[in-house]
Amino acid sequence: MQVLRAVVGTGSVTAAAARLGYTPSAVSQQIAALEKEAGTELLERVGRGVRPTAAGVLLTEHADAIARRVAEAETALADLLAGRTGRLSVRYFATAGAALVAPAVARLRALHPGVQVELRLADTRDPLPDVREGRADLALVVGRPQTAGQDGVRLLRLLDDPYLAVLPKGHPLAARRSVDLAELAGEPWVGSEWPGPCLDAQLAACEAAGFRPRFVVDSEDYATAQGFVAAGLGVTLIPRLGLGGRHPEVAVRRLRSPEPARTISVALRATAPPQPALASFVEALREAAQTGAGAAG
Template identity: 80%
Template structure:
């Protein structure tokens, strides 16, 4: 097998035209250069240099290997540049898992911010609602996932982004739709329209209702914010929708009210792998998510 370092020594000899010139260029002794060339000729099983006056010139085999040494040198330089760009966060690839409302209000502005400052970073986005994305993070298939928590998962670290309060959504003209905040207990006797899949978001609603002294009676299950608003507008019940779920407007026929005593809240987190090596691009994306979380309605 040909030694790449010895091929670079050969390239220096051919470029300078002599062993002495190559030694000066490389910082070696002429004897060391000659030894490297002799070892490479043994590996190549042919002569690579021949005398030419007071210097040397490459044989056909020597010229061939010098050309490959040039190519290898350029590739190594390109690899060093690419590695430096990656380590500095100028390039890279991030796999991100997200759910719908986080995508519209957090992920979209964060991606735009990252692209503005790090145009060489590629972001692969995948909508996973209502799937649990934490296994993808833990097993390295995703660099980051947006989740509702808090929760525990081996090998995963959660970074808090924001607390997203739930708002009451009622039919227009409902006696409780008058301006002003509502107590959650005021909705105890109402038929409810489900707006969440089973999981931490629904758990946040049910826990708040329990602390208010009741369990909601679901008349309709929709598991979707837009559909839930449609059922509410039709007068089939009331529902709770997080503020981010209403950030881009409500449909006609509904009224939205703040809740008090208590106010259900879901907490949004960025999940990353605990043992992941440092990634400047990932750090920049987390910073962009936090900036978006500071102004979630854009």
């Protein structure tokens, strides 16, 4: 149909052949094949040139529309491949939102203003299946699942987020700048984590220090845990990124020997094709992690 469009546009087979880079014979064969398929004549001779029949006009109009759509598709594809347009679906957990995701989204909008970012909180379930099955382009996760690299997902480490000791303001250890983890062995503990990799990081550090914490309250929420500590019910550990708002009646101290930490990583689909916007977002997350770590230090 694009050959017919060229013939109608130039008014002759010879001129159309020159425009398309074909021989006049090849153009005539293409028109003959199209007429056979259409079941009617598409061109009629007028002097030394040709003009379209009613059927030829109809098909030429459709050919024009197809050419415009193809050009639009090519432009849209070029924009997508260059990162000027597109969509990123991101899964994240709450304490990573303000410190990591928010500045990364702002950076992405500056670099790729035409890319839409869908943000979805994934606190209550494992986001790795969404990444593996293509429902999400990226997820922020805690820990290093052993099956991730073998199950279609690759992990890029962003940072280690250290846990801090949160004590009642009048606690004897609150007068110190840092606390050995083993010094909290005999204390009642307030739980601050859901069962999972964050709690596992706490328990592994306590085990390395030679004890298992005795939990007297399960809060599974950082703000609520601080409230219980402020009331004198026990001590707790909260990661640095989770201490956005500190209760006025608690003291926060660094831990040592060992220093518990949770590893925060970016999960990506192992087979995902390169995407400029996705690469920019990952780099923006790295910059946010470095900025946060530097500010914390």
